[in-house]
Amino acid sequence: MTATGKGFSTLLAPNRRTFLKASGAALTTTLAMPYITRAQENVLYINTWGGPWEEAAKAHLFDPFTAETGIQIRTVSPVSFAKLAQQVQTGTYEFDITTLGGGELIRADQAGIIEDIAEAPYEGGLFHNGVASHAFATVIAYRTDKFPNGGPQNWAEFWDVERFPGSRCLQRYPARVLPLALLADGVAVEDLYPLDIDRAFASLDKIKDHILVWWTAGAQSTQILRDGEVDLIGIWHGRYFEALDAGAPVGMTWNQGQIDRAYWVVAKDTPNAENAKKFIEFATSAKPLAGFVTQADYGPLNPAANEFISAEDAKRMPTSPENYPLTFEQDIENFGADIEEVAQRFEEWIAS
Template sequence: MRNKIALTAAAGLMASTALAPMAMAQGKELTVASWGGSYQEAQSKALFEPYEANTGNTVKQETYGGMSDVRLQVSSGQVTLDVVVSGSGSAARAGAEGLLEPLDYDVIDVSNFPEEFYSEYCVGGDVFSVVPAFSTAKFGEDGPRGWADFWDTEKFPGTRAYRGTVSGALEPAMMALGVAPEDVYAELSSEEGIERALDKIRELKPNIAVFWTSGAQQAQLMKDGEVDMSSGWNGRFDNAAADGAEVSYFFDQGLLDYDCFAIPKGAPNKDLAMEFLAEISKPEYQDDLPKFITYGPTNSAAYETGEITDEVAASLPSAPENMAKQLPISLEWYAEWEQIAAEMYQEMLTE
């Protein structure tokens, strides 16, 4: 089982970025939209507040509803957001739609980023895993290892919660069908393949009590004991466990993904946004994020600063031994198939 990480003191920790303040405070403001909850709180402590301290600029934080909000702002010509947090797949699709500015990697240094963790339109901020979490109150420490177990209602009876949108929802169903991880996206690259995954979710649907739509919701469902298992993001479950929830998970067959930062097309402070991304992508920022939520850095150099202990590193999705157990998300698949798959998924939900 993954090594557990003690986060009980995390709320009281302050980011310890050892960066020298810039010579002259700029006094500028940019607007950054994220998803709220423990995730945005972790970003604020590890990234946004240290950025303000080190630059003299101000980060106006907002929460938003994802790329649908960006699409509305861009289409109306009234863009108010300078930077948005996005799932990598959604950013790939939004970039293909022309909703995002291409990033300037002459400004943003990604020389220590694995190539999987940045793209033309978004730069990775953290690595997370979609995992099958389970109630230790019901199953002890011997819960599901992989998605076939998550679907096995005889071996693991009880209620489930599952993703209410398509991102990260079809791949587990394919693996539950017995498809090898390396073949999942090839199998999903047709409407027939997508329908096959949807049929597998339909099979589980009588046991799905809630289709969750946010990280805060998936964690709260497990904390309150409303469901016995839930798909979801590893760091949310770790924070829930640190707050008293009886929940655990394994990385086996996890879906390795990353959250990224993107700049909406027509952002009012595009140049400042690019400089902001360059600053918070430095290892001295990224090495603080695991103090507040167990997501791994995308900048590999963050493991070399001494801030991330070996014990913590072993519990992060981007640690080599954990990455080897998981399926990396395919941005190419999301850019090509997400819109079609999302429509089919919503039809399945409303049946």
């Protein structure tokens, strides 16, 4: 989480395409005009992940919010931190609202590119001016045709290429992969943070030659697992269930699943801030959130949503009472190093 990169369908208003052709002062003037018009039209633009994520959001968040308030929702994909920063700096807004993971949220708040939110819509729901929406987990999944007696049940076993031989796949995302490497090296969950970066890279060295693919998009990870391109994978839990529902011979464990939280934020200085905050309050309220996470295979972060989730559906959620104790949460605030520097080191390590 945070959330999941699902497939993209960018819906850009024609005036935005025109704006991109302008330059200099003319660009600024032209951009300002349709933005004012957009606000007057009572329309919110939301940055989304597209695909199944957007389908679930449309069914349970967007359309019901419009029905209740009359405020129209239009979407822009894919989710982009860089675009959030750029539009705040230029005053040229493609969207009013987006979701961020914990690391990106802290960066956005420190950079002053998101609106202040004075009060959480529910108790405990506010973090660095982001409202906690839903959670997803990176879990161990495997092909049951390769491991008919069961695959790895923890990251140390995932790293054990002798006991569990086969091709492997992990996400090309160091903030998620480094904690897994430390768990594989014997670090206890309660001792993970702050991360021992050097030890994590030393652990990654042990498995590097066995990583066939470093996946970069959620849809890619599903396809790799579903098609049998790899035998073992660290994958978002929703993407695992997507492969399972498609009939792939796959298994997984919640044990040592790594939970990410997704937060709704409002772009700084958007004239639609008031309506944007209304939407976030609606989207994190119990019943709409329950419908969204059930359809999209997430876990709700507003506890009140659990009242509207069946026991059967809860089995597929990392936040359920049965699954949550087996998992651990990222602690980005206590990461232990500069995330950007670590990301650069990680890319250099992959290329070496």
